[in-house]
Amino acid sequence: MLSTILGAFRIAEIRKKILFTFAVLAIYRLGTHIPAPGINPKAVSQISQQLSGNSVLGLLNLFSGGGLGRIALFALGIMPYITASIILQVLQVAVPSLEKLSKEGEVGQQRITQYTRYLTVGLAFAQSIGYVFLFRSFQQAAGAQLISNFNLGKVFIIVLSLTAGTILLMWLGELVTQRGIGNGISLLIFASIVARIPGGVSAWWRNPDQTFRVIMPFIVVGVVAAIVFVQLGQRRIPVQYAKRVIGRRMTEGGMTYLPLQVNMAGVIPVIFAASIMAIPPTIGQLLGHNGLNFWTELANFFNPEGWHYVLGETLLIIVMTYFYTAVTFNPVDQADNLRKSGGFIPGVRPGRPTAEFLDRILARLTFPGALFLAAIAALPTILINQTSANFFFGGTSILIVIGVALDTMRQLEAQLMMRNYEGFLK
Numbered sequence: 252m253l254s255t256i257l258g259a260f261r262i263a264e265i266r267k268k269i270l271f272t273f274a275v276l277a278i279y280r281l282g283t284h285i286p287a288p289g290i291n292p293k294a295v296s297q298i299s300q301q302l303s304g305n306s307v308l309g310l311l312n313l314f315s316g317g318g319l320g321r322i323a324l325f326a327l328g329i330m331p332y333i334t335a336s337i338i339l340q341v342l343q344v345a346v347p348s349l350e351k352l353s354k355e356g357e358v359g360q361q362r363i364t365q366y367t368r369y370l371t372v373g374l375a376f377a378q379s380i381g382y383v384f385l386f387r388s389f390q391q392a393a394g395a396q397l398i399s400n401f402n403l404g405k406v407f408i409i410v411l412s413l414t415a416g417t418i419l420l421m422w423l424g425e426l427v428t429q430r431g432i433g434n435g436i437s438l439l440i441f442a443s444i445v446a447r448i449p450g451g452v453s454a455w456w457r458n459p460d461q462t463f464r465v466i467m468p469f470i471v472v473g474v475v476a477a478i479v480f481v482q483l484g485q486r487r488i489p490v491q492y493a494k495r496v497i498g499r500r501m502t503e504g505g506m507t508y509l510p511l512q513v514n515m516a517g518v519i520p521v522i523f524a525a526s527i528m529a530i531p532p533t534i535g536q537l538l539g540h541n542g543l544n545f546w547t548e549l550a551n552f553f554n555p556e557g558w559h560y561v562l563g564e565t566l567l568i569i570v571m572t573y574f575y576t577a578v579t580f581n582p583v584d585q586a587d588n589l590r591k592s593g594g595f596i597p598g599v600r601p602g603r604p605t606a607e608f609l610d611r612i613l614a615r616l617t618f619p620g621a622l623f624l625a626a627i628a629a630l631p632t633i634l635i636n637q638t639s640a641n642f643f644f645g646g647t648s649i650l651i652v653i654g655v656a657l658d659t660m661r662q663l664e665a666q667l668m669m670r671n672y673e674g675f676l677k
Contacts, residue, residue, distance in 0.1 A: 268430065268431050271427070272431035272433065276438065276442045278423065279316070279325065279420065279439055279442060280316065282323060282324045283315065283316045283318035283323050283326075283443075284323060285323055286322060286323055287413060287416075290322050290409065311328075311529065314444075315327065316328065316447070322382075326413055327375055327378055327382075327417045328417075328440070328443060329417070329436055329440060334526055335367045335374055337522075339366060339367050341578070344578055349363070371417065371418070371421055372417075372418060375414045375418070376410060378413075379409070379414050380406070381533075383398075383409055385533070424436040427439075432663055432666070433662055433663075434658060437655040437658065440651055471649075478654075479657070481620065482653065484512065484514075487508040487511075488510075488511060489508050489509075489596065490508060490594045490595070491506055492505050493594075509609075511580075511612060512620075513616050514623065516571070516624075520571035520575055521627075521651075523575075524564045525564065525628075525647055528563055531549055531553040532549070535547060535548075535553070561629045561632050564625075564628060565628070568621065569624075569625055572624060582605075582607070582609035583606045586601070589601065589605060590602060627647075627649070
C-alpha cells in the first residue's frame with residue numbers, strides 16, 4: 252500500500268489533484284475557526300459549553316467541524332447544500348417537469364444543479380436567522396452577551412456572513428469534484444468529522460469506566476468491519492450481449508455483470524433522517540426557553556437519547572432507503588437500456604420481465620441494507636442508555652467517514668489503474 256501511495260505522488264497530474272484537495276480542506280478548517288463579524292468572542296466559549304451538552308446541536312456541530320460551536324464563518328457547514336440536493340432529488344419523482352429535465356442529459360443536470368444552488372442559498376439564509384436567535388436565547392444561561400447592541404443591522408450582517416460561508420463551501424466542494432480527488436461535498440463532511448477524532452480519543456481515554464475503556468476499541472473495530480463488509484457487498488446480475496452489426500462492423504458479444512449494491516443509497520438516508528429528527532427539538536429549544544411549556548415538552552419528547560427519537564429515526568431511515576434507492580436506480584430504465592444495447596439477462600425475457608426481475612432483486616437487497624443503516628445509527632444511543640457511557644461519535648459519523656473513504660479510494664484507484672499502477676483495493 253505504501254508503494255501505491257508513493258506511485259500516486261510520482262505522477263504529476265495525480266499529485267496536483269491530491270495537493271489541491273488538501274489545500275481546499277485546509278481552507279475549510281481555517282474558516283471554522285474565524286468568528287463571524289459582530290460576535291463577542293468571550294461569550295462564544297460560554298455558549299459552546301451549552302452547545303456541547305445539547306445532543307441535537309452537538310450533532311450539527313459535528314457536521315460543521317466545530318464551526319457551529321464557535322459561530323464561525325463556516326458555522327452552517329455544507330449541510331444546507333446536502334439538504335437542498337436531497338429535496339431536489341425527491342422532487343424529481345414528484346414533479347413531472349423536473350423528472351423530464353433530469354432525463355435531458357448534461358443540459359438538464361446543469362439546470363437541476365443551478366436550482367440546487369438557489370435552494371441552498373435560501374436554506375442557508377433561513378438557518379442562519381434561526382441560529383442567531385437560538386444562540387441569543389442561550390445568553391441567560393451562559394451569563395454573557397453574544398451580540399452587543401442587538402439590532403436588525405447586526406443580525407443582517409451575521410446572517411449574510413454565515414450564508415456567504417455556505418456559498419463559498421459549496422463552490423469549494425464543486426472545485427474539488429472537478430479538479431481534485433473524490434467528491435468535494437462528501438470530503439468536506441469527512442474533514443469535519445475526522446477533525447474531531449482527537450477529542451473523541453481523549454474523551455475515551457479520560458472515561459472513568461474501565462470496562463468501557465477496554466471494550467470500546469473492540470466495538471469500533473467490529474462496527475468498522477461490518478460497515479466495510481456491507482458497503483462493498485453487491486449482487487452481480489449476469490448480462491449477456493449478443494453480436495451486433497454497427498455500420499460495416501460486427502461487434503462481438505460477451506458476458507458481463509450488473510452490480511447491485513446491498514446499500515445502494517449510501518449514507519443519504521441516515522443524513523436525511525438525522526436532519527428531519529433534529530427539527531422538532533431545535534424548534535422546541537428555540538421557542539421554549541422561557542419555562543416549561545409545549546415547546547420544551549416537544550424538545551424533551553424528541554431528545555436524541557430517548558426511545559422516541561430512536562424509533563422515529565429508524566423508521567425514517569428504512570423508508571428513505573427504499574425511496575432513495577428507487578430514485579437512483581430505476582429498473583424500467585435499466586431494462587430499456589439493456590434492450591437497446593443488445594443485452595439480456597440469461598433466463599429472463601427482455602423488456603418488462605427484466606424490469607420486474609431487477610425490481611424483485613433490488614427489494615430483497617434493500618431490506619437488509621436499510622436494517623443495517625438503522626442499526627448502525629441507533630447503536631450508540633442504545634449503548635448509552637444501557638451503559639451510561641459517553642460515545643463521542645455516533646453511527647452516522649462512522650458511516651460517513653468509511654463511505655467517503657471507500658469512494659475516494661475507488662476514484663484514486665481508477666486514476667492509478669489508467670496508468671498501469673496497482674490500486675488500493677486488491
